[in-house]
Amino acid sequence: MPELPEIETIRKGLLGKVLKKPILEVQINNGSVIKNGERVFTKSLEGNSFSDILRRGKMLIFETEKAIGKKGGKKFLLARLGMTGRLVYFDKEDELWGGYSFKDKNSFSNKHCHIAICFEGGGVLLFCDTRRFGHMEIVDEMGLENKLKNFGPEPLDKDFTLKVLRDIFDSKKNDIKAFLLNQKNIAGIGNIYADEILFDASVLPMRRTDSLLPQEIMAIHKSIKKILKKAVEHRGTTFSDYVDSSGEKGDFKKLLKVYGRSGEKCLCCKLEKIQKIKLAGRGTNFCGRCQK
DNA sequence: AAGATTGTTGCTTA
DNA sequence: TTAAGCAACAATCT
Numbered sequence: 001m002p003e004l005p006e007i008e009t010i011r012k013g014l015l016g017k018v019l020k021k022p023i024l025e026v027q028i029n030n031g032s033v034i035k036n037g038e039r040v041f042t043k044s045l046e047g048n049s050f051s052d053i054l055r056r057g058k059m060l061i062f063e064t065e066k067a068i069g070k071k072g073g074k075k076f077l078l079a080r081l082g083m084t085g086r087l088v089y090f091d092k093e094d095e096l097w098g099g100y101s102f103k104d105k106n107s108f109s110n111k112h113c114h115i116a117i118c119f120e121g122g123g124v125l126l127f128c129d130t131r132r133f134g135h136m137e138i139v140d141e142m143g144l145e146n147k148l149k150n151f152g153p154e155p156l157d158k159d160f161t162l163k164v165l166r167d168i169f170d171s172k173k174n175d176i177k178a179f180l181l182n183q184k185n186i187a188g189i190g191n192i193y194a195d196e197i198l199f200d201a202s203v204l205p206m207r208r209t210d211s212l213l214p215q216e217i218m219a220i221h222k223s224i225k226k227i228l229k230k231a232v233e234h235r236g237t238t239f240s241d242y243v244d245s246s247g248e249k250g251d252f253k254k255l256l257k258v259y260g261r262s263g264e265k266c267l268c269c270k271l272e273k274i275q276k277i278k279l280a281g282r283g284t285n286f287c288g289r290c291q292k
Numbered sequence: 293a294a295g296a297t298t299g300t301t302g303c304t305t306a
Numbered sequence: 307t308t309a310a311g312c313a314a315c316a317a318t319c320t
Contacts, residue, residue, distance in 0.1 A: 001298060058299075083298050084317085112317090131316045133299060174310060183300085191298060240297085240319095281312070282298065296320085306310080 002081040003058060004155070004188030005231035006242050006250060010087050011055045013245035014125070017089045020065070021119040022049050030114040033129060035137040044068055044075045044138045045117060057151045057187030060087070061144065076144050082133025084241040089125045130241070151187040155224050156232070160186075165221045169209055176212065176220070177205035178280035186224070192237055192259045195285045197223045199258045199268075204291045205284045206277075230255065258285040266290055 002010075026042045028034070034041050048068060054061040062077035069075070079087060115127040115136060127136060139147065152168065153160045168185050179185055180194040189197070198205050200223035203216050212220070236242060236250030239260060243249055253260075257267050262276035262285050272289040 003299095080299080082300080082316090129316095130318070131298090133316065135300095172309080178310080181299090283296080294320100297318090299315105301314090303313085304311085306308105 001083055001190050001192055001239070002085065002236075002242055003190035003193050004055075004228055005193070005234075005252065006236035006244075007055055007058050007060060007081065007188070008232050009235045009244045009250065011053050011060055014087065014089060015053055017123065017245065018050050018117075018119065018125055019053070020049055020051070021121065021123060023047065024118050024120055027116040027118065028114070029111075029116070030132075033114045033127065033132055033135055035135050041136070041138050045077065048075075050077075056148055056154070057183050058190065059147070059151075071140070073140050076139050076141075078135075078137045078139060078144075078147065079127065080135050082129060082131065082135070084131045085127070085129040085134030086241070086243055087125065087127055087245055088243065088247050089123060089245050090247075091121075091123050151183055152185045153187065155186050155188060155228055160225075162218060162221045165224075166217060169212070169217065172209045174209060175206050175279060176203060176209055177282075177284055179209050180224075181280055181282065188228070189224070191282050191284075192239065192256070193227055193231065195259045196256060197227050199286060199291060200227055202291050204288075205279055205286050258287065261285060 023045050026045050028038055031038045044064065049065045050062045051065040052063040054063065058080065060079040064075045064077065067074050081087065110128065112130045113126050113128040117125040153164055172179060176198065177194055180189050180197065181191065195205065197220065201219040203220060231237060231252045234250060234252040234255065235244060237252040237256065238249035239253060258274050261274045264274055266272045266274055266287040266289065268290045269287065272287050274285050275288055276283055276285050278284065
């Protein structure tokens, strides 16, 4: 599942590949992944280029160079990858991991490849998504502002202090697992890292937020920073589908301590087996001995 | 062959 | 007004 570390890895990879390159054409294989009309989408991109790529939580923001359209103002391409979305870039002559290719007009190699953005010089950015939870969307500055309102703070920013986290906890009463998954509280944490963070902080996922002791909140704050930072350094986790913009897998899977390890022995106490329950509608893995 | 997989939204309820 | 809880979505794998 692409979460903050995976999206950040994709962002950094694409920065060196697509910036400032003129977009020659946009090919659409399956328009249902585009929230705009296909014409608006294509018109906003063709003849334009990307001047920067930003990230907010799990959302990628491609800033375009030129203002296009009567109203004026720059447009932004928003990309959300959902569960199985991929954004892969390759030059025409390259063979790509997973067997994707895009050689000529309307020749998508794979039915799960939905959009191809073709650059001058032969480079192609492909948006693929088997389960189609992902979306792409063109917004103007107002639209972008509205989207950004839905996100809590960026957990790896310096501004995300212990005090900030404490303030977000105020008036919340759900379990800590659901709290971490809610993008309005903190941006970018998904199911894998929520479980890993809580294991690292030695806090049980079903604990109510209003029952947490000050030192437990401190531990959670520390673990959020630690786990996400380490996962970014390892270029994310590939559990099933995730690959980066070059088609490479992430390296963090070998450092997972609870996610995907239910029934196996806890790596910390080496006694208890990792349990799996359902919380906030999601599979939730934890050690009943190490987490309190 | 039914059930599990998860990010996000939108609806209902408190 | 704000938060919690949950179903729905989509396709594939076990």
